[in-house]
Amino acid sequence: MSKTNNVSVSRAPTVTMMADRTFFVGGNWKCNGTKDSIVELIDQINEGPSIKDAPVEAVLGVPFPYMSLVSEKLRDDWQVSAQNCWTGDGGAYTGEVSVDMIADCGAEWIILGHSERRHLDVLKETDETIAAKAAYALGKGMKVMYCIGELLSEREADQTLAVCERQMQALKEAVSDYSNVVIAYEPVWAIGTGKVATPEQAQEVHEAVRSWVKENISPEVAESIRILYGGSVSPGNCDELSTKPDVDGFLVGGASLKPDFLKIVDSYKNKN
Numbered sequence: 001m002s003k004t005n006n007v008s009v010s011r012a013p014t015v016t017m018m019a020d021r022t023f024f025v026g027g028n029w030k031c032n033g034t035k036d037s038i039v040e041l042i043d044q045i046n047e048g049p050s051i052k053d054a055p056v057e058a059v060l061g062v063p064f065p066y067m068s069l070v071s072e073k074l075r076d077d078w079q080v081s082a083q084n085c086w087t088g089d090g091g092a093y094t095g096e097v098s099v100d101m102i103a104d105c106g107a108e109w110i111i112l113g114h115s116e117r118r119h120l121d122v123l124k125e126t127d128e129t130i131a132a133k134a135a136y137a138l139g140k141g142m143k144v145m146y147c148i149g150e151l152l153s154e155r156e157a158d159q160t161l162a163v164c165e166r167q168m169q170a171l172k173e174a175v176s177d178y179s180n181v182v183i184a185y186e187p188v189w190a191i192g193t194g195k196v197a198t199p200e201q202a203q204e205v206h207e208a209v210r211s212w213v214k215e216n217i218s219p220e221v222a223e224s225i226r227i228l229y230g231g232s233v234s235p236g237n238c239d240e241l242s243t244k245p246d247v248d249g250f251l252v253g254g255a256s257l258k259p260d261f262l263k264i265v266d267s268y269k270n271k272n
């Protein structure tokens with residue numbers, strides 16, 4: 001990929017667009033929900049159409065206390081994710097949750113590197129910490145949604161690609177097998193703000209990240225790895241976003257707490 005930081009520079013596609021990447025829709029509930037609200041939402045999801053034989057994966061990112069409940073109640077054509085994990089085994093780590101515990105509660109996925117964990121003052125997770133968590137979780141057989149993305153100030157300073165590259169480089173230094181990794185590009189300025197990236201803005205960064213993966217990891221990984229868009233995705237904008245060739249699905253926050261999240265899952269049909 002060009003070393004330019006200017007995301008507005010257009011590039012010729014360097015990766016074939018014929019890839020067979022199963023569409024992926026993750027819901028990130030963040031720190032929301034009660035037992036009652038979760039049971040109600042799961043009941044509504046379970047009434048939706050089966051996706052067992054559909055070319056889409058749907059995964060719910062659930063707060064730790066509710067993972068077992070959701071794993072038990074959710075239809076088995078959907079999957080469960082945690083939103084964080086401890087970097088290593090269990091032991092004297094007060095307040096942490098190990099990957100073994102997450103697996104024991106029925107989750108197959110872990111969301112790592114979400115911008116809220118990177119940027120909230122009380123958390124401030126570093127690239128290295130996040131990459132170490134990813135490597136550890138993958139080594140334990142879990143699947144990882146690895147989030148990347150720039151702050152508004154970084155976009156305005158033409159640092160979008162530099163930030164995404166730095167975050168990808170940290171992953172590269174910790175991980176060698178990408179078969180259980182999904183990348184989620186989430187521009188921080190679009191998260192929870194209603195300011196969704198345009199389909200063109202999303203495609204431009206996704207294409208650039210895929211090109212970076214081709215040049216810095218391998219053409220095979222670039223071809224197969226799924227790159228999700230996240231940031232104010234809704235039933236009203238998912239169809240247009242999903243038509244873009246390098247948008248392989250979504251990581252959805254607020255809209256995943258409502259039953260019409262099913263409409264976002266359904267946007268896989270735009271890929272056919």
Ligand SMILES: O=C[C@H](O)COP(=O)(O)O
Nearest residue numbers: 028191192231232253254
């Ligand atoms: O992980 C999801 C992102 O933070 C997006 O959240 P949002 O859909 O509420 O903007």
